[in-house]
Amino acid sequence: MPAPETTEPAPPINWGAELRGLALMLLAVLGFHSFIAKPFYIPSESMMPNLLVGDRLVVSKYPYGWSWVSASFHLLPRGDWRLLPRTPEYGDIVIAVPPGRDEDYIKRVVALPGDRIALVNGQIVLNGKPVPQAVEPPIDLPVDANARCEDYIYPGARQMTPGGAVCQLPVYRETLPNGATYLVIDHQNQRLDTMAELTVPAGHVFLMGDNRDESADSREEAWRGGLDGPVPLADVGGRAEFITFSLDGTTGWNPASWYKSLRAGRAWTTLRPAIAKRGGQRP
Numbered sequence: 660m661p662a663p664e665t666t667e668p669a670p671p672i673n674w675g676a677e678l679r680g681l682a683l684m685l686l687a688v689l690g691f692h693s694f695i696a697k698p699f700y701i702p703s704e705s706m707m708p709n710l711l712v713g714d715r716l717v718v719s720k721y722p723y724g725w726s727w728v729s730a731s732f733h734l735l736p737r738g739d740w741r742l743l744p745r746t747p748e749y750g751d752i753v754i755a756v757p758p759g760r761d762e763d764y765i766k767r768v769v770a771l772p773g774d775r776i777a778l779v780n781g782q783i784v785l786n787g788k789p790v791p792q793a794v795e796p797p798i799d800l801p802v803d804a805n806a807r808c809e810d811y812i813y814p815g816a817r818q819m820t821p822g823g824a825v826c827q828l829p830v831y832r833e834t835l836p837n838g839a840t841y842l843v844i845d846h847q848n849q850r851l852d853t854m855a856e857l858t859v860p861a862g863h864v865f866l867m868g869d870n871r872d873e874s875a876d877s878r879e880e881a882w883r884g885g886l887d888g889p890v891p892l893a894d895v896g897g898r899a900e901f902i903t904f905s906l907d908g909t910t911g912w913n914p915a916s917w918y919k920s921l922r923a924g925r926a927w928t929t930l931r932p933a934i935a936k937r938g939g940q941r942p
Contacts, residue, residue: 692731694720699754699765699899704806705868705875706752706765708798708830708842709930710899713805713906713922716930718754718897723747728756728896739862739893746771746892747864750839750932752899755866755890758881765899766876766886769835770865777856778878781845781871784856785836792831795842799825801922804908812873813846839932844870851878863889899930 691697701714710716720729724743727735733756747753747768754763770776775786783790801823802808808817808826818827834840845852849872859865866886868874879885905925910916 689731692720693729694725696720696900697731697897698903699763701765704873705870706767707806707844707870707873708800708828709752709869710765710902711800711806711905711922711925713908714902714925715904715906716902717900719900720897722751722898723753723892723895726893726896728894733761737894739891741893744892747895747898748839749835749837750841752930753864753866754896754899755886756894756896757884757886758894763896764866764876764886766866766868766874767841768864769867770859770889772859772861772863774859774865775856776854776859776865778852778854781848781852783833783867790836791834792843793834795830795832797827798830798842798844799827801907802826803922805906816846834935835932838935840935841869841932845872847872854878857888859889862892864892864895865889901930902926902928 696717696719699716699718701710701712701716704712723745724741726741727733727738749768749771751768752765753768754765756762757764769783769790770785777784779789782792799818799820800806800808802817802825806826808824810817813826813828816826816828818825828844828846830842830844832840833843851871865877865888867876867878875883875885877886877888877890879887881887902925904917905922906917906920907922908920910920
């Protein structure tokens with residue numbers, strides 16, 4: 660009779676090797692996010708109309724060099740050191756960490772080291788010259804769960820159209836000295852519309868949100884949640900490149916359900932500013 664078949668016992672799991680593999684994978688992800696690029700989520704309306712709540716985008720980490728803020732989860736202590744430092748350009752959308760806080764803000768570079776900047780009735784005055792603001796037709800932003808267009812923030816802006824509710828807001832096309840141009844929202848008169856002239860120190864940039872009346876940025880004091888003036892370049896963690904996808908807020912935490920709430924037309928939108936076109940100026 661043939662001998663009965665025998666099966667060899669499965670080798671024991673090498674938990675040490677498994678944990679080492681997991682640790683190496685996590686280090687690789689952290690390294691990529693710290694040195695190359697990382698995903699970013701837009702939680703506020705401060706960069707409307709160019710960025711909406713629910714947008715997901717990619718931030719590159721290398722354009723301005725690396726500093727303490729480059730590390731994922733801000734694992735490194737604050738400092739003023741920089742590796743391979745470079746200066747942003749006018750109009751770049753950047754990630755910055757405000758003083759005394761451990762969170763990322765996303766704003767636009769509107770003044771560079773050595774620039775003199777002031778604001779008069781909502782218009783930037785750069786090195787003594789008003790930055791052009793061309794009047795554009797009001798923009799209609801869709802109203803959804805992530806963009807509710809509350810009347811106490813945007814009085815009278817919510818309008819009904821054949822396609823549904825929209826948030827109709829006044830916009831201007833702002834153009835910086837290098838030709839970088841983009842839309843800004845300025846829907847009311849408020850205290851941050853006017854600022855005395857200051858000089859941006861070496862190694863700093865002045866940052867503002869595109870939604871000028873709803874942004875805590877370099878115009879705002881730290882105790883009010885702002886960036887407290889010009890931002891050290893060591894606190895700038897990268898440049899926003901493009902939108903990967905955008906959600907309207909009607910689905911929850913489960914990614915399998917997100918396809919139901921995708922906003923059309925936002926995926927792969929570049930976040931680099933366009934080149935200026937001539938137009939009428941803001942009165």
